Amino acid sequence: MLPKAETLAPYLRQIDETRLYTNHGPLVETFERRLADWMGFEKKTVLSCGSGSMALIGAILALRHRFQRPGNLCLMPTYTFVATAAAAQACGYQCHLVDVDRDSWALDPQVLLQHDRLADTALVIPVAPYGRPVDFQSWQAFTNETGIPVVIDAAACLDWMLTSQVALPATIPVAVSLHTTKSFGCGEGGLLLVQDPDLIMDGFRAINFGFLDSREAVIPGLNGRMSEYHAAVGLAELDSFDSKLSKWHSVAAAYHAAVSQREDTLPGHLWTCPDVSGCYVIYEAASAEDALRAQRRLMECGIDTRFWYGSGIQAHPAYSHLSTDPLTNTHDLAGRLLGLPCYTDLSATDIGRIVKALI
Numbered sequence: 001m002l003p004k005a006e007t008l009a010p011y012l013r014q015i016d017e018t019r020l021y022t023n024h025g026p027l028v029e030t031f032e033r034r035l036a037d038w039m040g041f042e043k044k045t046v047l048s049c050g051s052g053s054m055a056l057i058g059a060i061l062a063l064r065h066r067f068q069r070p071g072n073l074c075l076m077p078t079y080t081f082v083a084t085a086a087a088a089q090a091c092g093y094q095c096h097l098v099d100v101d102r103d104s105w106a107l108d109p110q111v112l113l114q115h116d117r118l119a120d121t122a123l124v125i126p127v128a129p130y131g132r133p134v135d136f137q138s139w140q141a142f143t144n145e146t147g148i149p150v151v152i153d154a155a156a157c158l159d160w161m162l163t164s165q166v167a168l169p170a171t172i173p174v175a176v177s178l179h180t181t182k183s184f185g186c187g188e189g190g191l192l193l194v195q196d197p198d199l200i201m202d203g204f205r206a207i208n209f210g211f212l213d214s215r216e217a218v219i220p221g222l223n224g225r226m227s228e229y230h231a232a233v234g235l236a237e238l239d240s241f242d243s244k245l246s247k248w249h250s251v252a253a254a255y256h257a258a259v260s261q262r263e264d265t266l267p268g269h270l271w272t273c274p275d276v277s278g279c280y281v282i283y284e285a286a287s288a289e290d291a292l293r294a295q296r297r298l299m300e301c302g303i304d305t306r307f308w309y310g311s312g313i314q315a316h317p318a319y320s321h322l323s324t325d326p327l328t329n330t331h332d333l334a335g336r337l338l339g340l341p342c343y344t345d346l347s348a349t350d351i352g353r354i355v356k357a358l359i
């Protein structure tokens with residue numbers, strides 16, 4: 001649930017007064033500054049974008065301008081949402097899909113150091129699946145050692161970053177989504193987070209047609225800016241986010257309480273915040289067969305579920321031509337990680353029904 005009309009009204013009146021509606025207006029600047037303050041970052045480390053995809057694209061174009069690394073090969077996990085591959089391809093990269101670690105569900109930088117295509121790689125995009133915390137410094141060490149630019153797709157990580165006082169990597173942009181479905185949302189929006197002030201300026205150029213303080217396009221760019229209206233929603237969301245975060249944690253606690261109250265043992269593991277983003281509850285079944293059985297039981301009770309990343313990027317017709325490594329862990333995880341209902345006003349009674357059907 002996003003902020004209601006009455007909480008938006010003061011910000012909408014500001015838009016009426018300034019008559020500034022987009023192009024990095026005062027509400028956008030306030031939104032960026034307040035987010036930076038909350039996370040303990042320097043002022044110019046947060047750049048708002050029109051969507052999470054635009055944040056990824058802005059980060060990729062900024063790195064391409066900075067590093068000018070030859071080639072167009074991009075290594076990324078196949079266990080992710082298709083937006084990761086779409087952003088890389090939109091920037092002219094050829095994606096090669098890599099298997100993920102069985103425990104973290106993500107790329108392992110130490111394993112990737114041994115990849116047989118590393119010498120030809122121009123970009124790496126690690127993903128934080130379901131908003132799981134990312135070891136930013138391990139990826140900074142990877143880029144320091146290899147010279148390969150890295151962009152971290154942390155689409156669902158903002159609630160973790162707002163509560164953990166995490167340190168950003170020195171030269172790696174982090175892209176975040178503010179889509180309605182995320183724990184912190186503004187309808188449609190994204191953030192590019194990076195310590196390096198030159199990279200943040202190149203990111204701004206990339207989402208501003210290549211312009212910065214002039215009418216000359218210095219780098220290739222497009223329109224990926226956040227409007228004042230979406231910033232208004234973001235500011236209202238920020239005003240009450242402590243309360244919303246508490247609701248996400250209450251939902252997680254209610255799930256675990258419902259499991260503990262059952263005499264039968266849950267035949268799998270339940271992942272909730274803070275181990276994943278608050279907007280997810282993930283049931284990790286012991287096998288793909290167990291996950292499908294659980295899904296059928298839930299459907300019979302009128303309860304919807306999702307295999308959020310499907311079978312991986314390579315299973316989508318638009319990306320089935322992409323080269324891949326052997327995907328043993330991806331095939332295993334994709335069949336076992338089942339998304340359960342999760343929203344801020346999900347009642348304890350409904351959660352009890354879900355858990356009963358699951359067991």
